[in-house]
Amino acid sequence: MNIENEYVYDFVSYTIVSHVFTLGYAAMAAGLVFFLVTSSNSHPRYRLSSALSAVVMVSALLELYVISQRWTQAFRWDGEAFVQAETAFSNGYRYMNWSIDVPVLLTQLLIVMGVTGAAFRRAWALFAGAGLLMVYTGYVGQYYEVERTAPFWVWGAVSTVFFLVILVLVYRVVHGNLPRLPENARGLAKSVWWLLFVSWMLYPGAYLMPVLIDGTDGVVARQITYTVADITSKVIYGVLLAVIARKVSIAEGFTDAVPSDVARVRGGITEVQAPGRV
Ligand code: RET
Numbered sequence: 001m002n003i004e005n006e007y008v009y010d011f012v013s014y015t016i017v018s019h020v021f022t023l024g025y026a027a028m029a030a031g032l033v034f035f036l037v038t039s040s041n042s043h044p045r046y047r048l049s050s051a052l053s054a055v056v057m058v059s060a061l062l063e064l065y066v067i068s069q070r071w072t073q074a075f076r077w078d079g080e081a082f083v084q085a086e087t088a089f090s091n092g093y094r095y096m097n098w099s100i101d102v103p104v105l106l107t108q109l110l111i112v113m114g115v116t117g118a119a120f121r122r123a124w125a126l127f128a129g130a131g132l133l134m135v136y137t138g139y140v141g142q143y144y145e146v147e148r149t150a151p152f153w154v155w156g157a158v159s160t161v162f163f164l165v166i167l168v169l170v171y172r173v174v175h176g177n178l179p180r181l182p183e184n185a186r187g188l189a190k191s192v193w194w195l196l197f198v199s200w201m202l203y204p205g206a207y208l209m210p211v212l213i214d215g216t217d218g219v220v221a222r223q224i225t226y227t228v229a230d231i232t233s234k235v236i237y238g239v240l241l242a243v244i245a246r247k248v249s250i251a252e253g254f255t256d257a258v259p260s261d262v263a264r265v266r267g268g269i270t271e272v273q274a275p276g277r278v
Contacts, residue, residue, distance in 0.1 A: 001146050003210045004089040004219050009075065009082040013216045017223045021068035024227045025061050031235040032057035038242055043254040046245035049108040053238035056101050060234055063097035094226065095139040098203075101234065102131035109170065109196075112241045113177040113189070114248070126169055134162035138207060145210050156207060163204065170196055182251035185244045192240050195232060202229035 009017075032054055039050035067090075074089035075082040106127035110120055141155030174193040178186050202225050205212075209222040 002089060002091050003145055005084060007216045009216055013220050014082040016220050018071060020223050020227045021064055021071060024230055025064035027231045027235055028057045028061035035238060042245040043249035043252060046112060046249060049111045049241050049245055052104050052108045056104055056234050059097055059100045060230060063093050067093045095135055098135045099132055102135060103128040106131060108241055109173060112245050113173055114180045123173060130162045130165045134159050182247060185247040188240060188244050195237055199229050199232035
């Protein structure tokens with residue numbers, strides 16, 4: 001049982017949550033178009049990252065649409081407030097979505113940072129393993145958020161251990177591979193680390209929200225937190241990786257990236273500038 005089912009909502013609180021869900025899946029739809037349209041801007045080697053962003057967009061779009069429908073079905077207007085209806089609301093859909101998106105988002109990082117071969121396989125296995133364990137242990141814990149008995153804290157703590165493993169690994173993947181990137185992409189790669197760190201921290205914040213803010217304000221704050229986290233950790237993160245992939249592609253001589261950036265057509269002859277000047 002999630003805490004959302006414990007309350008009666010005034011019109012404003014109920015509709016804010018409803019609108020925030022809509023923003024969430026609309027952002028995923030917009031991201032989907034962006035990633036499909038721009039994937040050919042980078043070298044085929046990095047296009048898989050855009051394809052994976054598209055996968056993340058579709059899975060999150062579906063999940064957020066389902067959760068938003070669930071919100072509508074779980075409460076009904078009784079003339080004064082929104083009260084509990086036949087079905088229960090559940091945040092569990094989010095956890096199921098993360099079990100797709102967490103491994104996929106981390107795989108994108110490996111691709112764009114140029115990790116290949118055995119190093120790729122090793123990091124991927126650690127990311128996928130720790131990612132799934134983090135999500136599923138948290139999933140068990142969230143069932144106890146109303147009573148907040150021992151399992152809520154214990155499973156939350158176990159999940160946090162896997163989260164820390166992921167953070168250390170992400171830090172290493174980003175900073176250990178900076179020298180591989182052209183200079184004009186290094187600052188952006190460091191921003192990816194900060195964006196991931198801050199946006200992923202919002203998820204445990206949302207897990208703890210019933211402890212931090214009790215009542216309907218806590219529910220509104222939690223769904224806003226989730227939506228901000230979703231848009232930054234999936235859409236903005238994907239856009240940043242796409243920009244890095246494009247810069248790396250251009251530096252590696254991928255002349256189709258943005259023709260006006262890398263080549264000047266003079267009298268039908270394409271003159272390619274030296275890598276590093278673009
Ligand atoms: C849980 C349980 C409480 C402890 C921790 C958690 C971490 C969740 C994270 C989720 C990230 C999700 C992403 C989804 C993108 O699609 C499971 C809430 C630490 C970090 C990035």
